Amino acid sequence: MSRPLYADINLQALQHNYHLAQQCAPNAKAIAIVKADAYGHGAVQVAQALVNDAPAFGVATIEEALTLREASIQTPILLLEGFFESSEIELLHEHQLWCSLHSEWQLQMLEACDQEGNLTLWLKVDSGMHRLGFCPDDALAQVIERLKGLKAVGQLGLMTHFARADEADNPYTSRQIELMKALAAQYQLPLCIANSPATMQFPEAQGDWVRPGIMLYGASPLPTGHPVGDQLQTVMTLRSKLISVRELPAGEPIGYGGRFVTPQTPTRIGVVAAGYGDGYPRHAVDGTPVLVNGQRVPLAGRVSMDMLTVDLSDQPNAQPGDDVVLWGEGLDINEVAAACDTISYTLMTGLLPRVPRRYR
Structure with missing residues (x-):
């Protein structure tokens, strides 16, 4: 007789929560975030449950992405932290992985590689989190031009991360949104900026793509009594x-x-x-x-x-x-x-x- 402790994972509830995220952002595509083994739920099983709905998955590392590829998940996979060394660039091409780009050293590695391809890159901008990302100043235009000049780059988009999106009345998130929307308009690039709390309560942050994470798993990042949070189902x-x-x-x-x-x-x-x-x-x-x-x-x-x-x-x-x-x-x-x-x-x-x- 086995020890009685186990985690009961309700995949129907997971699908319900993903569809709720889509309803919150009807004009955007929703990248299902499955990093950290899908928040402890099992990345392969979660991806398999969402493969007919999600147009892309998001992970933190290339190892997490390759685990999904080995399980025959062919959906686009976004590396939220990008690559860590130049040897990974070949794997991006081989496995058709999307990649965030947040630092000058990554850009220099791409330029040194000079490999032909059709990579989808999401240029990360530091709009106020002050963790990763290029500064939103005049130098950003030069970064974009350098990327557009690379034979390896196909599609290019802009992304950022919110620092206080769980605080509905804090103007900090609105300033981040306004900055990113202005940059997207200036450079005519698709935008991916909304995490779970922003997807749930900042419709103006939805852009072209959203990145629901914790809400997929039935835990609200917002205070109790929120109309969207109250609809989430426990996974x-x-x-x-x-x-x-x-x-x-x-x-x-x-x-x-x-x-x-x-x-x-x-x-x-x-x-x-x-x-x-x-x-x-x-x-x-x-x-x-x-x-x-x-x-x-x-x-x-x-x-x-x-x-x-x-x-x-x-x-x-x-x-x-x-x-x-x-x-x-x-x-x-x-x-x-x-x-x-x-x-x-x-x-x-x-x-x-x-x-x-x-x-x-």
């Missing part, structure tokens, strides 16, 4: 079972360090097969919500590598073998993430390989 549910139930008198410390002390006699303590060795955060605080038989119970004590403990005092009938949900259906991953002082992205991408993914 990943982390499920396990109780493997032990004990009754302890008041005053007994639970787990490493004895952080939680039983408050009453008797206190029912349940042990769940899940721990930080699976990717559940060790720094989760007492009271972090867990579902047992569909009912909320609090985490009680420090998370161990393979197990965690919960207070079952309000569930007198809970027994070993009962169902547990650590996040997902019935328990918003954003709520669990907030209790762990992190974000949903880290919970999803931090789920380790030993946790089986089961697809439906």
